[in-house]
Amino acid sequence: MKSFAVAIHxxxxxxxxxxxxxxxxxxxxxxxxxxxCARELLEAGGSALDVVxxxxxxxEDDSKFxxxxxxxxxxxxGHELEAAIMEGASGKSGAVAGLRMVKNPIVLARMVMExxxxxxxxxEGAEGLAEEFGLERVENRYFDTPHRLEQLRLFLAKxxxxxxxxxxxxxxDAGGGGGGGGEGGGTVGCVAxxxxxxxxxxxxxxxxxxxxxxxxxxxxxIGAGTFAKDGVCAVSATGRGEAFIQHGVAHEVAALVxxxxxxxxxxxxxxxxxxxxxxxxxxxxxxxxxEITMPFNSTGMFRGAADSDGLFEVGIWAE
Amino acid sequence: MKSFAVAIHxxxxxxxxxxxxxxxxxxxxxxxxxxxCARELLEAGGSALDVVxxxxxxxEDDSKFxxxxxxxxxxxxGHELEAAIMEGASGKSGAVAGLRMVKNPIVLARMVMExxxxxxxxxEGAEGLAEEFGLERVENRYFDTPHRLEQLRLFLAKxxxxxxxxxxxxxxDAGGGGGGGGEGGGTVGCVAxxxxxxxxxxxxxxxxxxxxxxxxxxxxxIGAGTFAKDGVCAVSATGRGEAFIQHGVAHEVAALVxxxxxxxxxxxxxxxxxxxxxxxxxxxxxxxxxEITMPFNSTGMFRGAADSDGLFEVGIWAE
Numbered sequence: 186m187k188s189f190a191v192a193i194h195x196x197x198x199x200x201x202x203x204x205x206x207x208x209x210x211x212x213x214x215x216x217x218x219x220x221x222c223a224r225e226l227l228e229a230g231g232s233a234l235d236v237v238x239x240x241x242x243x244x245e246d247d248s249k250f251x252x253x254x255x256x257x258x259x260x261x262x263g264h265e266l267e268a269a270i271m272e273g274a275s276g277k278s279g280a281v282a283g284l285r286m287v288k289n290p291i292v293l294a295r296m297v298m299e300x301x302x303x304x305x306x307x308x309e310g311a312e313g314l315a316e317e318f319g320l321e322r323v324e325n326r327y328f329d330t331p332h333r334l335e336q337l338r339l340f341l342a343k344x345x346x347x348x349x350x351x352x353x354x355x356x357x358d359a360g361g362g363g364g365g366g367g368e369g370g371g372t373v374g375c376v377a378x379x380x381x382x383x384x385x386x387x388x389x390x391x392x393x394x395x396x397x398x399x400x401x402x403x404x405x406x407i408g409a410g411t412f413a414k415d416g417v418c419a420v421s422a423t424g425r426g427e428a429f430i431q432h433g434v435a436h437e438v439a440a441l442v443x444x445x446x447x448x449x450x451x452x453x454x455x456x457x458x459x460x461x462x463x464x465x466x467x468x469x470x471x472x473x474x475x476e477i478t479m480p481f482n483s484t485g486m487f488r489g490a491a492d493s494d495g496l497f498e499v500g501i502w503a504e
Numbered sequence: 505m506k507s508f509a510v511a512i513h514x515x516x517x518x519x520x521x522x523x524x525x526x527x528x529x530x531x532x533x534x535x536x537x538x539x540x541c542a543r544e545l546l547e548a549g550g551s552a553l554d555v556v557x558x559x560x561x562x563x564e565d566d567s568k569f570x571x572x573x574x575x576x577x578x579x580x581x582g583h584e585l586e587a588a589i590m591e592g593a594s595g596k597s598g599a600v601a602g603l604r605m606v607k608n609p610i611v612l613a614r615m616v617m618e619x620x621x622x623x624x625x626x627x628e629g630a631e632g633l634a635e636e637f638g639l640e641r642v643e644n645r646y647f648d649t650p651h652r653l654e655q656l657r658l659f660l661a662k663x664x665x666x667x668x669x670x671x672x673x674x675x676x677d678a679g680g681g682g683g684g685g686g687e688g689g690g691t692v693g694c695v696a697x698x699x700x701x702x703x704x705x706x707x708x709x710x711x712x713x714x715x716x717x718x719x720x721x722x723x724x725x726i727g728a729g730t731f732a733k734d735g736v737c738a739v740s741a742t743g744r745g746e747a748f749i750q751h752g753v754a755h756e757v758a759a760l761v762x763x764x765x766x767x768x769x770x771x772x773x774x775x776x777x778x779x780x781x782x783x784x785x786x787x788x789x790x791x792x793x794x795e796i797t798m799p800f801n802s803t804g805m806f807r808g809a810a811d812s813d814g815l816f817e818v819g820i821w822a823e
Contacts, residue, residue, distance in 0.1 A: 276750040276751070277750070278749065278750060282626060282720075283626055283627060301716075302746075303715065303716060303719040303720075304745075304746045304749055304750075305720040305721070305725075305746075305749065306716070306718045306719060307601060307602055307626050307627065308602060308626065308627045308716045308718050308721070309717065309718060310716055310717035310718015310719065311718050312719075313716075313717070313718070324584075335605075347765035354804060396622065397620075397621075397622060397625070397629055397632075397633070398628065398632070399625045399626045399627050399628060399629015399630050399632070399633075400622040400624070400625060400626075400629065401601075401622075401624040401625070402624070403597075403628055405728070406725055406726070407725070407728070407749050407750070407752065408725070408727040408728060408749075408752035408755055409726070410725060412620065412752070415634075426623075427621075427622065427623045430597065430624065430726050430727075431595040431596070431597060431623075431726070431748070432595070433726065433727035433752065433755040434619055434754050435730070436727055436752040436756070436759070437755070437759070440755070440756070440759035440760075440763060441763065443759075443760075443763075444759060444762075444763035444764045445763045465802070480791055
């Protein structure tokens, strides 16, 4: 039984092991910095809910990952962001989708959870709530980055080559993690167990390169991309959203732990390696005793884990 | 083992047993008509997927229920509709939210499932898809009905009486079924098992009276309001969306069947009567052998069930 535990991810997908050494170092540095911050907060007695909020907020502000600044472009050259957070103690959650002007979607998700009668808000209604709550708002182009624009160019060139196919061909891009072409981190998330034994999970993403305007993925879907329940586990997923929605991945892991008596690791492996298909993505999960597991079935997943027993590790590919 | 089975619902909530005898008859007539149609389609060899689509489409066109025509008003006096459908054989699903001009949301959900690379579409992007697909579109005021307008008036009067509370006070209205004041059917849904042993589920709703613009409930959330998996069960839920999202109700029923060895009835009872709170709502579920269960913890639930053994019943309150 650990006093606290935390895991983060920055997306799963096709991550070439040939990315330049300096870029690799930059990714690992980012993961280490966020993980250090999360560990410090937990050590100081911070709540799991505050820790997952803060870790995801930091990852949103890091342009290397596909959430907040650095989010992928949709097919019209804009950004639509989504996020969710869930508190294991109360079972309360907050989720947002189709955001265009909220700098930190995870902060709005948290406020939806705590200050709204609803738990899932989309589009202009969600933006209006952000304004009421006084959250920082930005122009949609604030989220632009050159490497995401290059990914959109590659996506559009490929789609035009597959002429006649209007609404196909975007399914391979796991959170902007690679399939769309170019290189970049993906969806971000964090799960944590705090000193009081409470669990929490949070996920944020820009979706997939070239997605249609209005597409919602698994990240803001409680039970698919995000789930937390005290006494069971907290899960944040990353990958091909449609597959994660189909299997109710995050809730399925929790159900296997509760009803099949599997360990967190066994349950996560069952879902990632036997229910999902190779290439779909991965997840991070923490159990109520601080067990951490981070399986993925893609070539890589940006990730990190730390706990009160001294664990502190980050990674991209399988060991 | 039955050759086919089907169940429908028209919402759970506070349904006064003192509603006028003629109104009661009208509700039961509507339920019987839709159930007859669904049974005929199944008898004739129709697929579960086609049957749930058609049953929900009919309920959307019936102004007594809170979906399509007759949907409740949001706080700004407009309508935002949502729906989802899931096919048990393939695990594929389609969902839509924040629709303002699509006459039959369930038909768009079906087309999202079958003809889009995405499985969940919202707002203007979803409307654009409806236009591309050539679906029937209407002005938002097409959905207006006098009794829903009266419910909004009562809601706003009550909210203004609770002065200072800006974003609270709408949580008690289960799918427009009563808590908001006035009388009316709620969220609609259908689950079916066909001759080939395939399962499907569909749900459609206008949400809750006085909801904020942009609020998404559980109906379009795969795993919360809607879920189907061949060999396990198909589920459509109705009630206080936030609670159904928290518990991942539809997926939880399936998980209890798969991993705890409970019958469909036991699993549904566990979720409705022990996990949810009294008044939250109910669900309909059909198992892979044609078992039907329709538990609710509210005062009533508009519902009906039929199967190949001759079952044909409709009801509103507990027996």
